[in-house]
Amino acid sequence: MENYALGNLSLQRPLVFFDLETTGLSIGKDRIVEFAGVKLKPDGSVQELIQRLQPGIPIPAEVSKIHGIFDKDVEDMPTLEEFAPKIIQFFDQADLAGYNSAYFDLPFLVDEMLRIDQDLDLTHSRMVDVQAIFHKKEPRDLKAALRYYCGAELENAHSAAADARATCQILIEQLNRYPDLQGNVDFLHRFTARNNKSVDLAGRIVRDDQGIEVFGFGKYKGQSVEQVFGRDPSYYTWMMGGDFPRHTKKIITAIRLRGAASGSLS
Numbered sequence: 001m002e003n004y005a006l007g008n009l010s011l012q013r014p015l016v017f018f019d020l021e022t023t024g025l026s027i028g029k030d031r032i033v034e035f036a037g038v039k040l041k042p043d044g045s046v047q048e049l050i051q052r053l054q055p056g057i058p059i060p061a062e063v064s065k066i067h068g069i070f071d072k073d074v075e076d077m078p079t080l081e082e083f084a085p086k087i088i089q090f091f092d093q094a095d096l097a098g099y100n101s102a103y104f105d106l107p108f109l110v111d112e113m114l115r116i117d118q119d120l121d122l123t124h125s126r127m128v129d130v131q132a133i134f135h136k137k138e139p140r141d142l143k144a145a146l147r148y149y150c151g152a153e154l155e156n157a158h159s160a161a162a163d164a165r166a167t168c169q170i171l172i173e174q175l176n177r178y179p180d181l182q183g184n185v186d187f188l189h190r191f192t193a194r195n196n197k198s199v200d201l202a203g204r205i206v207r208d209d210q211g212i213e214v215f216g217f218g219k220y221k222g223q224s225v226e227q228v229f230g231r232d233p234s235y236y237t238w239m240m241g242g243d244f245p246r247h248t249k250k251i252i253t254a255i256r257l258r259g260a261a262s263g264s265l266s
Helices: 059-067 080-091 105-115 132-138 144-152 160-179 185-192 223-229 235-243 244-261
Strands: 014-020 031-038 044-052 095-098 127-129 203-209 212-213
Touching: 014 105, 014 160, 031 080, 031 105, 044 080, 059 212, 080 105, 095 105, 095 132, 095 160, 095 185, 105 244, 127 132, 127 185, 132 144, 132 160, 132 185, 144 160, 203 244, 212 223, 223 235, 223 244, 235 244
Parallel strands: 014 095, 095 127
Antiparallel strands: 014 031, 031 044, 203 212
């Protein structure tokens, strides 16, 4: 694949544009049927990792009509368990980018990796959501974004590979178009972040103005997670048994164990 002309985009380390096609939109229940990653390196060279996956559950017909992937297309494909090491290696020492990936693809992928006991460590990875730039500047969808910024039509829409490639091209053109956007990932990470106070990827647990982890939803919204678990242990049990992403459960478990160690929990 030919190199990209980076324009105003300045990279200190690789930036991975990735996209998922799935059996549905429910994190924790649905599965990945296709992974596509486009790794853009500081010198403009590109590496791709694209793979359809056997999800282990049927793909609903209405979903197949959207992304064009049917059960027969993945019956001989590797499972996520088999493919996961390649994803981990592809993401290593890289920042991440995508189109709405911060709020769907990334939480979905992390949850799926936790399901198979693979902890995808993204502690040092910043996330750039190209959709957030687009919605702040020109609120439309990916197809319109590619047409608007690149003067091109999106072929094979809802193909993970096509979407990832288009997203990469759009970001480069966004930086060329808007002089107030800085072409470094640290700025873009902050600019596209929905809520930099989120503790878990789903935004169920957030930090308040004092940096304390509080609930971002429900009857205890705004209250300290650790204190709530101390006076109402059943709430932790309810969350662990409920339809919450695995990453959220991992976070609240860490808070609960920390509270137990400090003596704040009985």
